[in-house]
Amino acid sequence: MKIVKTIDEVRTQVKEWRTQGLSVGLVPTMGYLHEGHASLIEASKRDNDRTVVSDFVNPIQFAPTEDLESYPRDINRDAQVVEEHGGDLIFNPEPKEMYRDGFVTFVDMSVLTEELCGLSRPTHFRGVCTVVSKLFNIVRPDRAYFGKKDAQQLAVIKRMAEDLNMDIEIIGCPIVRESDGLAKSSRNTYLNEEERRAALVLSKAVFCGINEVKSGQKNCKNILDKMKGIILNEPLAKIDYVKMVDAKTMRQIETLDRNALCAMAVYIGKTRLIDNFFTEDIL
Ligand code: PAF
Numbered sequence: 001m002k003i004v005k006t007i008d009e010v011r012t013q014v015k016e017w018r019t020q021g022l023s024v025g026l027v028p029t030m031g032y033l034h035e036g037h038a039s040l041i042e043a044s045k046r047d048n049d050r051t052v053v054s055d056f057v058n059p060i061q062f063a064p065t066e067d068l069e070s071y072p073r074d075i076n077r078d079a080q081v082v083e084e085h086g087g088d089l090i091f092n093p094e095p096k097e098m099y100r101d102g103f104v105t106f107v108d109m110s111v112l113t114e115e116l117c118g119l120s121r122p123t124h125f126r127g128v129c130t131v132v133s134k135l136f137n138i139v140r141p142d143r144a145y146f147g148k149k150d151a152q153q154l155a156v157i158k159r160m161a162e163d164l165n166m167d168i169e170i171i172g173c174p175i176v177r178e179s180d181g182l183a184k185s186s187r188n189t190y191l192n193e194e195e196r197r198a199a200l201v202l203s204k205a206v207f208c209g210i211n212e213v214k215s216g217q218k219n220c221k222n223i224l225d226k227m228k229g230i231i232l233n234e235p236l237a238k239i240d241y242v243k244m245v246d247a248k249t250m251r252q253i254e255t256l257d258r259n260a261l262c263a264m265a266v267y268i269g270k271t272r273l274i275d276n277f278f279t280e281d282i283l
Contacts, residue, residue: 001083003075003090007138010052010091014139022049026141026168028132031055031092032072032186033081036176040145041085043173052139053082055092060099060106061127072189091139098134107133112159115250116152116263117274120240128153129160136166143169147176149183151261151276155250175275177203183275190271198236199268202275205230205242209262210277218256220244231266240265240272247278258283 004010014024025044029037037053044051055078062068075092082090107129112118118125136144146154154172161170176184181203182196191199205227212223224242231237245252247261256279263276 001079001088001090003079003092005093006097007093010089010138013089014052017050023143024048024139024141025051026135026139026144027051027053027087028135028144028146029053029055029078030057030071030186031078032074032189033078034176034184034186036147036149036184038081038085039176040147040173041082041087043171044143044145045086047143047171048141050088051086052089052091052141053078053087054135054139055090056098056131058098058127058131059095060130061124063121063123066121067187067190070190072186091135098131106130107160107164109156109160109163112152112156112250115245115252116241116243117265118152118250120265125153125156129156132157133160133164133166136161136168141168143171145171145173148172148278149175149185149274149276151247151263151278152250155248155261159248174281181207183273185273187271187273191268195236195268195271198234199271199273201231201234201237202264202266202273205264206262206275206277210282213256213262213277213279213282220254220256220260223256223262227262227264231264236268238267240267242266247280 025048027040027044057071059068106126108126113125158170161168182199209223209227217223228242231239242264244260244262247259260279265274
């Protein structure tokens with residue numbers, strides 16, 4: 001397993017694999033890898049001959065008030081995770097390698113980015129689409145792997161690949177949870193002991209929503225009210241949003257159908273956490 005810092009090095013390696021007729025999977029990450037990322041690496045390893053993991057805290061997807069500086073970073077630990085799970089190459093560029101002086105080109109998207117996280121983070125998806133497009137152009141993978149925890153990101157990237165005719169299969173992988181239910185996230189490291197306990201309201205609300213849907217409830221407001229009730233009971237939690245949307249368009253819906261996404265963002269203290277479920281996974 002190799003770690004490279006430059007675009008040229010990635011291209012040289014991928015070209016070599018291509019001349020040997022090997023397929024390539026890409027797992028884009030911002031590092032500080034956990035079991036959720038490991039599951040993406042394993043999925044890529046199952047489907048492809050070689051797996052590239054990008055490890056880059058992308059500055060342009062953070063607003064000035066967000067946690068770019070404090071976002072956890074540890075390339076040595078990440079290298080161990082990638083090695084253990086069978087990744088072949090880590091691309092760990094410096095920001096100036098990805099955004100050279102005079103960088104002015106961005107990939108932007110309307111509609112899908114106007115709800116959910118896009119409402120409270122209006123510049124976020126422009127940063128995500130831009131960096132993911134660049135990674136696709138640098139690695140030129142056959143397939144790319146994203147976690148379903150970032151459900152809106154997954155929908156946005158699928159749509160971007162479709163709209164811009166990117167010849168890459170986008171694969172969404174299930175949320176990986178701690179044994180008590182909390183969805184794995186690099187940001188969980190921000191939580192102190194009390195906040196970690198309080199953070200369980202997200203998964204509790206998700207499991208409550210899943211039960212409501214399974215029991216045949218079709219009225220989205222009724223489902224969401226029960227979920228919000230759980231979160232509002234926790235004094236350390238502050239709801240950013242808890243919404244039911246069409247899983248493709250990200251537009252809010254009132255009556256449940258098979259293609260819905262129930263998504264939430266909740267502040268636990270200063271830490272903003274997300275969680276969700278797709279109805280197609282449970283119905
Ligand atoms: O999900 C993430 O970690 C990031 O948003 C991604 C896709 C690696 C782009 O920076």
